[in-house]
Amino acid sequence: MSDKQHLYLVDGSAYIFRAYHRLPPLTNPEGTPVGAVYGYTTMLWKLADDLDKADGPTHLAVVLDKSSHSFRNELYADYKAHRPDPPEDLVPQFPLIRDATRAFSLPVIEEPDVEADDMIASYAKAAIRKGWDVTIVSSDKDLMQLIGQCGEGDLEPGVTTGGCIDMLDTMKDARIGREDVVAKFGVPPEQLGDVLALMGDSVDNIPGIYGIGPKTASKLIADNGSLAAALDSAADMKASKLKERLLEGREMAELSRVLVELKCDCPLPVALEDMKLDGIPPEPLAAFLETHGFHSLLKRLGAGAGSPDRPTNLNPAKQSQQGAAAAPAGNAQPLPEWPAVDREAYECVQTLERLEHWTARAQAAHMIAIDTETSSLDPMRAELTGISLALGPNDACYVPLGHGGSDMFAERPQQVDRAAAIAVLKPMLESDAVLKVGQNIKYDITILSRCAGIVVAPVEDTMIMSFDLDAGRSLDGIGGGHGMDELAQRHLGHTTLTFKDVCGTGKKAIPFGEVPLDKATQYAAEDADVTWRLYQVLKRRLPEEGATRVYERVDRPLIPVVAGMEREGIKVDKAALAKLSETFAETTAGLETEIHELAGEPFTIGSPKQLGDVLFDKLGHKGGKKGKSGQYSTDQSVLERLAGEGAPIANKVLEWRQLTKLRSTYTEALQAAINPETGRVHTSYSLVGAQTGRLSSTDPNLQNIPIRTEIGREIRKAFVPEDGNVLLAADYSQIELRLAAHMADVPQLKEAFASGEDIHSRTAQEMFGTVDRDTRARAKTVNFAILYGISRWGLGGRLGIEADEAQDIIDTYFQRFPGIRNYIHETLESVRAKGYSETLFGRKTWFPRINSKQQNERQGSERAAINAPIQGTSADIIKRAMARMTPALLEAGLPDVRMLLQVHDELVFELPEGDVEAASPVIARVMAEAALPAVELTVPLGIEIGHGPSWDDAH
DNA sequence: TCGTTCACG
DNA sequence: GACGTACGTGAACGAG
Structure with missing residues (x-):
């Protein structure tokens, strides 16, 4: 065909x-x-x-x-x-x-x-x-x-x-297709005209029948088979609004039917x-x-x-009133006149003389862009394959150090002796007088430190510059990421060679060390060249767009600190995890049998689709709700409701879910994540992961280790110190609410924080005039609702009340704390006008959809925009604390205290047991004073500290 | 690759 | 009249 x-x-x-x-x-x-x-x-x-x-x-x-x-x-x-x-x-x-x-x-x-x-x-x-x-x-x-x-x-x-x-x-x-029409309108395409005739179309001004919308229309047509039959059916209906409307609207519907044909x-x-x-x-x-x-x-x-691929690099619009919010990320100035990228211009450095020539030029230029090539994406396992350097447009080279060696090469290509090359590179890479620019240079810092003993400093990072300038600034079809390929496209109009281009993908992928030198040079040196160019473009924008402060004072100092934390890693008790895994597996197997018996047939419990069908179709439980994918929702809240209605299977499924989750995501994965060289688990933090400025953690994610349930905490117990040491956890107490109290200027909340009162109880007192378990719990929910950008539907859902009642509560909240209302109002006005929100430290987050005509898009942006300054300020504060922590500990004579993890409002340290007493006040002070001197908060920052033989015990 | 679910702050 | 409904993440899984 x-x-x-x-x-x-x-x-x-x-x-x-x-x-x-x-x-x-x-x-x-x-x-x-x-x-x-x-x-x-x-x-x-x-x-x-x-x-x-x-x-x-x-x-x-x-x-x-x-x-x-x-x-x-x-x-x-x-x-x-x-x-x-x-x-x-x-x-x-x-x-x-x-x-x-x-x-x-x-x-x-x-x-x-x-x-x-x-x-x-x-x-x-x-x-x-x-x-x-x-x-x-x-x-x-x-x-x-x-x-x-x-x-x-x-x-x-x-x-x-x-x-x-x-x-x-x-x-x-x-x-x-046909099914999609049926799914959307409840009728096949042939009957769609009848439905449209009933519901009308306000855009085309097709009248339809007033008061009948899509739902009613499709039900009428599906039940009666045709428009005429639906209209006729009104005669037999009992008296109702609908009946009246059908009888009165008959002519309009018939006219509409012709119009939609x-x-x-x-x-x-x-x-x-x-x-x-x-x-x-x-x-x-x-x-x-x-x-x-x-x-x-x-x-x-x-x-x-x-x-x-995705379109990018449009000429930026002149900034109009609404354009400010919607303008895509881009440099406002015309691009410097650089020659186009010419991959043939790059040098493959194969002799010590040539390498010395490059490092000498770098010393003279006081600035160089670098990029390392390795055998793996995991910087804690990768081997160094080569390093590329750039000093100007098309003025770049690649220094292969680990190419060849397998049978794919007849012989190893000529390369500078590794030790000799490192000896030549080291003084330049460690020189205070030479700025090293990289795209995600944290990776290169770790590689060069591990594989060559080089402590790269000082550094700049184009990825983080991009993040500090353009976080959140993405639109349909116009990428908002901070990866090099995307940045090259957006800022330079250049399409880079991708890793896939040179190494292939999937099973056919080869390690970079097996790429022939000419091709490897083109790819690697291009990356350094592009980084050099991006640095020029972004560096100029930082002061122009007010991003220098957050870049220089918050994010850039953090790069070596986070690299150090990743390198430290944390010890986990493998045997304990294995034992937990086994227990979970046994319990899960038992539950599986019971669930299948209750269901009357075996099925895949882990498939929400199959589970939904079993619960609501086969077992006939009520209240199944299908989402837009046409599938029943079976999430925790649904299962809990069913359990409350006396469905024994629901609790079993909940327990099964919890245990399989804990096993696959934690006990199994964490064992596999132990680095064979160090015996510890090394996460990777992304400094550009969250639009608000928070870090994110991957491979493995150590920012979502269970704590809320007893059984989950067993996993936290497996995070342990080395012998003679303890783990110490220090966290900011209620930092986001404290910041909200400061930023929105709420006297009652500020007082409560100042005097160490329980904040949710104080809120309950203000809101409901009385404090008990119930009012405190409700006040807590409302407090969080405020931080997340409130809606009466959302709050109603959480509190289990109608939206109207939720609205009353919101009104009361605003009445008691008018500062909150003003904060929300002013924040939104400012974001609508400028297109971005700002933290107390000047970190911008862009909201290109804040003026969207699509209500749900717009409202989603509004909620995020209310939250971003608070969540972002909190992120800025803990980042400042992290950057100051090691110097403060050294000054206090505590060189053996190591900062291992950050979990948004918590820092985890490993230290000799004997250092706890001395270290605790230093850590608490650095954290509590982290906003100073840039910002003087009108609330104290409370710190809670604990220590013990495991992460769980440290809480 | 997408959607769902659920772990965290 | 309907839509989706708290903010920010990452990982695993099933299903197409």
Whole structure:
């Protein structure tokens, strides 16, 4: 069936409206807004690029609305009336859509007095009659009526089977088929018109019946089979609002039915055969991309074949009022005039003389970009394979140190003697007079320290610079990450070689040490070159955008500190973990049998899908709720409810879940994570992991070791000190609430913290006038709700009350603590205007969706924006404490105290038992004073300290 | 690869 | 009228 034709019909007009709302207000070099056009262009690109894919187009055309007038206006004067004028910066983009399509040399269909929907319907029908498949690129629900049609009974002569129609929503990258229509509307596409006629459409001003929405409409149609039958059924209904509405709305519904009907017999101005997609001539496209400043696309075009990845590197828009929030990450200044990256220009350093030449130049330049190549991503296990250096654009080299050695090379390529090379590099890499710049240089610090005994300092990190400038600054299709490939694309318009390009992927992947030197040099030196360039770009932005303080005073000093913590690692008691694992396994096996017996059949308990079916369909428990995936939810809260309703299986499943989780995520994984060389577990902290400025921990994650349940705490007991030592844990007590009290200026809460009162009790007193277990618990929930950005639904859910009651509680809270209301208000106003929130130390977090027209997106951003300054300030404070900790301990004569872990508001140390008494006050003081002198808090920071023979005992 | 669930602050 | 509903993470698992 290789000759199966597949026509794609793009609903261009509809697309551009959606693109407009979801993409930043970019302008082209002439100042014309082109954000929506850019989105449209990338979409066309992607479609055209799918040409060779199984489901891809063989034919493609774009259909546009030429005029808003059609036969429907004759039927109903108000049709599409009240439709607001398009935003003024969208208007000039309409003609550009046509230009963009022509630039791709694709046919454009636009006919006067015919709506795009009807034209699409007519073409789609014509194509399926020929046996072609059709994909409508749109998300218009009217067009969903066409889905699944196959031209049955109306085929052209000689055609045996009709084609099939489906839809593609490129915004969500989702194909929409018959089942999706049924899932969304409760009826198949053939009956969708009836549903639409009942519910109406406020955008097109199709009246429908007032008071009937999608749910009611689809139920009526599903129950009665047709619009006419549904309307007739009203007569037999008992008196109700619905009955009245149906009786009164009959005419409107019948009119609406005609309005939503698609006209399928429009004359076709372009023949189907002429829509053949046959390669896209590059010249007109290049000219178009050039005109509008779509440089990354232009670059991609130049790069030729290959599927383009995410679009980036648009010319940043001039900052308009709302543009400030939505502008993509980018440098405001024009790029320096650098030559394009030339991988052939790099040197492979194979003699000591050449290496000495490079280090001498580095000493003279006082700055160098470096990058290490290794055998593994885990810096605690990796071997050093080579190091690359860059001193300017295209002025870069690669020094291979560990290439060859396996049979893939006939002989080991010529390389500088490793020990000699290290001896030459060491003075430069350790010199105070030479700044070492890296992309995630923490990794290189660890490698060079472990493998070469080099203590790299001082350092700069382009990844962290990017984070401090642009955290959170991402939009659809415009990446917001801080990885080198993405940064190179965004800031330099350059596509780097990827690791996969040189080493392959999956089973065929080879270690970097087996990559031939010429290719290895291109890849490795490019990374250093790009890092050098990125540093120039980002360094200039730091002061311009007010990010210097947080970078210099909070994040940069932390790099060697965190590298040291990772290197320390923590000891775990392997035998204890193994024993726990076994116990868990036995208990789990028993539970599994019991659960299967209760269910009456064996099934995969770990599959939420199967579990949901067993609980709600097979066992017939009530109250099953399906989420958007069409699957029952079986999470903890649901199971707890079932258990309360007397379902014995629910508790068993809960226990099973807990034990399997603990076993697979902790007791098994932690044993495997023990480093054979050190006998300890070394996590990796990401300094750019959380948008708010928190660290995150991976491989393994040591920031989510159980503590809340008795059985989980058994795992914490397996974290132990070396003989003669203890573990000490110091944590900030209620730091986020303290910061909220300070930042929102709430006198009662500040007093309570100052006098060491229980904060939730104080809140209960203020809110409910009395303190008991219940009011304290509720006050605690409310306090957290505030920190997380409150909504009455969310709070209601947590407290098990109606949203109205929750709203009353929120009102009371605001009344008692008006500072909180002001804080929320002012924070949101500021984020809406500036596009970012700020911590007390000036850390910015961007919220590009804060002014979104999509309510849920906007509200989600609002909640995150309320939380970010608080969570972020807390992160800043503990980071400052960490950076000061080792010097403070050294000064206090405590060199044997080692900081091992950070868990957001807690620091874990390992120290000789005899040092506890001396170290505790030093640690507590450094933590308590960490905000000073930059910020003087009006609440004290309380520190709780404990120590013992395990992490659990330290609490 | 995605969605779900659940471990932490 | 419907949507999804507390903020920030990472890991494991099943299923497509």
